[in-house]
Amino acid sequence: MDARGGSVVGFLKDKSILITGSTGFLAKLFVEKVLRVQPDVKKLFLLVRAADAKSAAQRLHNEVMGKEVFRVLREQHGKGFESFISEKVSPVAGDIARENLGIDDSDLRELLWKEVDVVMNVAATTNFYERYDVALSINTLGSKHVLDFAKKCEKLQLLLHVSTAYVAGSREGLILEKRFQMGETLNGTPGLDIREEVKLVEETLEELRGEKSTEKEEKVAMKELGLKRARHFGWPNTYVFTKALGEMLIGQLRGDVPVVIMRPTIITSTYKDPFPGWMEGTRTIDSLIIGYAKGNLTCFLGDLNLALDVIPGDMVVNAMVVAVAAHANQQCEFIYHVGSSVSNPVTYGTFKDCGYHYFLENPRVRKDGKIIKTKELPVFTTMASFRSYMTFRYWLPLEGLRLVNAALCGLFSKLYNELSRKYRFVMHLVDLYEPYAFFKGRFDDLNLLRLRGLSLAEEGDEGKLFNFDLKTVDWNYYFIRVHFPGVLKYVLK
Numbered sequence: 001m002d003a004r005g006g007s008v009v010g011f012l013k014d015k016s017i018l019i020t021g022s023t024g025f026l027a028k029l030f031v032e033k034v035l036r037v038q039p040d041v042k043k044l045f046l047l048v049r050a051a052d053a054k055s056a057a058q059r060l061h062n063e064v065m066g067k068e069v070f071r072v073l074r075e076q077h078g079k080g081f082e083s084f085i086s087e088k089v090s091p092v093a094g095d096i097a098r099e100n101l102g103i104d105d106s107d108l109r110e111l112l113w114k115e116v117d118v119v120m121n122v123a124a125t126t127n128f129y130e131r132y133d134v135a136l137s138i139n140t141l142g143s144k145h146v147l148d149f150a151k152k153c154e155k156l157q158l159l160l161h162v163s164t165a166y167v168a169g170s171r172e173g174l175i176l177e178k179r180f181q182m183g184e185t186l187n188g189t190p191g192l193d194i195r196e197e198v199k200l201v202e203e204t205l206e207e208l209r210g211e212k213s214t215e216k217e218e219k220v221a222m223k224e225l226g227l228k229r230a231r232h233f234g235w236p237n238t239y240v241f242t243k244a245l246g247e248m249l250i251g252q253l254r255g256d257v258p259v260v261i262m263r264p265t266i267i268t269s270t271y272k273d274p275f276p277g278w279m280e281g282t283r284t285i286d287s288l289i290i291g292y293a294k295g296n297l298t299c300f301l302g303d304l305n306l307a308l309d310v311i312p313g314d315m316v317v318n319a320m321v322v323a324v325a326a327h328a329n330q331q332c333e334f335i336y337h338v339g340s341s342v343s344n345p346v347t348y349g350t351f352k353d354c355g356y357h358y359f360l361e362n363p364r365v366r367k368d369g370k371i372i373k374t375k376e377l378p379v380f381t382t383m384a385s386f387r388s389y390m391t392f393r394y395w396l397p398l399e400g401l402r403l404v405n406a407a408l409c410g411l412f413s414k415l416y417n418e419l420s421r422k423y424r425f426v427m428h429l430v431d432l433y434e435p436y437a438f439f440k441g442r443f444d445d446l447n448l449l450r451l452r453g454l455s456l457a458e459e460g461d462e463g464k465l466f467n468f469d470l471k472t473v474d475w476n477y478y479f480i481r482v483h484f485p486g487v488l489k490y491v492l493k
Contacts, residue, residue: 021123132226186234277486
């Protein structure tokens, strides 16, 4: 389909769309956008992890429609908002970790198979250090369950699957919008077989339970197994590894189903739509902002000259909507990187400087009313310099405390254990995030450029309505006037 003129909005008219991951940040933005720009959409079916229809409706009300992101839409409809939502949005109790998406109601399944035109898979667990069994069931097998369900939809025009650009691992240079082959690994290690990974998880769980491991021991073992398997095949963490496996399954099993795989980079708060700065949850870089705001961040780790590949959430959604309209009924697989590192790169240095200037203008205040002085943070541009700092600043004093504690028969055991736990936690986080602090890849977005050409993003009202041209973003303005205030307002509240 040629997404020209008014055809993106026109395409959405009378469509029924099934959306997974509907309580997440990106899905909420997608739902809000569609309802606002095309009130004549037929139905949005929102898959919600819940035991039954009543619980699903409650979660929809509390975790989706009641959120601030729907403020503009609520104002648009006034007193008619609730009736509009009840007409256009239907919660569906289910779980993508199960076959048939865990939809136990057979009548509802049949209805969806007859009605749904587009399937949007936005569900994922994004925890870098997730349990391997959980990450596999949602990010990998969940992708297969969504595909299997989509194949049964009689009117299906497209399956859009949201992945992540960081399925590329720690590659350097220009990274192309290229599909994975089944069993492909990033380091060339042979033997990657998804069935064997599932079997390994099952056997490990059986062994742990046979040994009567505690719930905590099982959780740690599953987390460590995920990290070990990811790194064995060249991926830095469990999240991106299992997302890559999900892409492999879709590519291998899709048959003639039209598929779009969107690979966003680091998704941040909205740039403009429905209003600037809205976000939910803590994204990768936002933990730095929150740590700095609370006075807990004492240093900055990373190469300040490298690109920090961020993309506002509303621009990701705009690209998703245009891609759906552009590729409906095209029996191919299309892959899009949605990021900024090629079109309009911003460096870690810019991000750090913007944070410093923002908090100079907006000083932080302690609970006792005293102002926290804004200081330039020391920057460690290599892991070696950071580890040396941590050794002399924390590890050696900890060792001294351990010896004193032993000499005094455990007098300082509580203090030592607490400080030791914090030190190990920090080093564990650094281990997980190191690949991104020194990431030297840039994500080619040639396909995205072509998609912008299809949508005529530079011209007309519709181009503005679905803008995902990163060149229009002024990063200094965005960080200082939009993103930092957004994080403080909507995440720190």
